[in-house]
Amino acid sequence: MPRPDCFPYFLAPAPLAALPRYLVPTKGISAMLRTLCLAAALMGSAALSAMPALAQGGPLRITITDGVIEPLPFAAPVFTDEGGAGELAAAITQLVAADLEGTGLFRQIDPSAYIGGTSFDAPVAYENWKAINAQALITGAVTASGGRVQVKFRLYDVFSGQPLGEGLQFAGTEADWRRMAHKVADQIYGRITGEGPYFDSRVVYVSESGPKNARQKRLAISDYDGANVQYLTDSSTIVLAPRFSPDGNRILYTSFETGFPRIKLMDIGAMASKSLADLQGNMTFAPRFSPDGSSVIFSLEQGGNTDLYGMSLRGGGINQLTNSPAIETAPSYSPDGSQIVFESDRSGTQQIYVMPAGGGEPTRISFGEGRYSTPVWSPRGDMIAFTKQNKGRFHIGVMRTDGSEERLLTSSFLDEGPTWAPNGRVIMFTRESAGSAGGAQLYSVDISGRALRAVPMKGAASDPSWSPLLP
């Protein structure tokens, strides 16, 4: 009897992990025989695996499968003032460092620990930076004259003693110094992480003021880090859910100007807005641009039923994309424009579905506990961000476009409305605190779940929409 038991062990080295289970029983001979079988099997497999090593006789090969996850320490000595920069050099340096640290992927080494001085053109004393364990070194120089500013920088991999990429320089007006710092930080971020840039971008959101029961809302736009706020509407009417166009020049939003939710389209440059569709008596909401900016997808409520509709901005009618008695809303295009992800309660609770852009049979992709809503397709196309409500708490999460690898990034009293950074690595969302005095605030989080932080907006803010990267 033990004899046939032996064979599986020979045939299948896979169950090695289950070894202890077979070894634990101490029931005499059979256990012994089993163990001997195992031993023989193990030796067989070990000998087999040893064969190639013997055969090659080449370099020693080791495999590292787990490392450490920690912010990469970098040093950023104040950029050299090469004429007229004054305090601007320090300000730009600080902003670059702040951008990088804000990602959660980097950690600036305290400048007081730096050894020796630096000059932009002088050769780098790598040993000095190795000594303080700086893994990356950023050097730069700033020139300012007549309202024009020029910023140069170089990035070094300290431990390999090599520059990472070529030096670069940006030029602009003195008023745009923040954008130039963002551009420098974007370059450094991309060269070290391999991710796309996103610091030089803006966010449109709903600026809120007043208590919860009498809140005033207006559209505002600012840099991604909350600087340079501009207000696009006054607070006379309630506005909701602004959405950037793919080129960043226009905004779709929902206005209650007529007492009814109605989609409006605003040109940011002209600060002029118009109603999108003339559908009297019907609620339209949750609009979003198609990736090419030529059409809009939105929800339309008719006779108590809400379905998804599409509309061309070049003067076309609307076409219905879904037709079900359930509520379909929060549509979002895939970046290639071929598919639409949206939420629907056709299964009884809110879940996320994907369907072809022209309409068709939707496929449900969310199957976890709780309710899923406000899906947003990543600009990289590989993931979908969503709001999840489960067991009385709200989460912002991401999943792959087939619904796999769901990963919740946050957990709080109320998190909702995710929007992707242009590089698809960071998500911004609204977090509201409990209580009548609670307010909404914008938060950002890395899709790894790290670097959760509040975006320092001025006042309460909600419903963010991240712009594309600025030109």
Added chain:
Amino acid sequence: MDVANEQRTGMIVSAVGHGGFLLWALVGGFFNAPDTRTTVMTSEVSLMSSEQFAALQAAAPKATTAAPDAPSMPKAGSETPPEPPKPEPQAKPEPKPTPEPEPQPEPDPAPEVTEITPPEAQVSDTPPPPITSPATEPAAMVSPTISQKPKPKPAPRVAPEPTEAPPPDAVVAEDTKPQQAPDEAAKPDQPVEEPKAATAPPESGEVLKTEENKDNEPASSAPVASSRPKQKPAKPAPAKEPAEEPAAPTETEVAQTTEQTGADQAGIDSALADAMAGEQAEEASPGTGVADNGPPMTSGEKDALVLAVKACWNVGALSTDALRTVVTVGVTMGQDGRPDAGSIRLIEASGGDDTSTRQAFEAGRRAIIRCTKDGYPLPAEKYGQWRELEVVFDPSQMRMK
């Protein structure tokens, strides 16, 4: 004649009397046995509170005197079948049983006994036995619990190392339990606590913390994956050299567990050891063919190198694409155990595009260089073995999902 008649009549009377007595004895014996049974039955039915029992004890000074008789009764009635005692009483003990049933027919011999019997009949005596029997019942209740404890005992045997692994509940727990027995027999609780303590570190250490999962870890898959790696660092402790490659570690575990399972497996252990030794000999002989290389690297030496490199492999700043890229980095080492930074090169990559491959390679290069301030812990006599080094950086386990 008168005398003879008188004797005869006396004999007849005595014979009849004795015969009747014997019959009564037989019949009474039968009746007595059922009586005791019924009394036992009633005693079982009666519900005695501890207070009542205390009251009975206090009020039963007489009963105590009678008690010594009673215990003999319950013993016979309770456990040993009623039948065996019967044959004996037929021989002598008749007087004892008789007094109880016979008080009616023979008032004379019985009077003293009758005084005793009423207390017995009043159940004052019988209750104590029932109490003892209830006492035995709780004992029976205790015994099952005791019998349950032994089960955990054999289980906990192999605990110490696996305790780190068991965060998942059932299956793993079964495996680990046997290991804990040698340590502590009668403490089923502690093994439970230990696994908890052990689960926390792996999850905190290897699973990315997000706001969502920092407090509790609903994710079920993570602990399982993280528990396995933990055992690996534990291997060096046994210091059994047999372990050489992924297959080997399990062998060392086998060895450990077999040691603990008992003397029977000592033979297995030695067999394993012999086999491993033989294998090593095979491996060593071709290695020694090259004089410069020296003996092959042991798994311990390799592990030390792996530990040194991975401590500096920081994937925290890698793109998601780079975290899907496996790169093999080649490096030429100096005799002092320091890598030649200029020789670090990308040998092969899979799973990523050019950009992500470059990021992954640079992270690997930083890892190799950064942790060599004092050189890697490599045996100088085996320089030929590790002069050319290839490091495979596989971030698949570090990838966020």
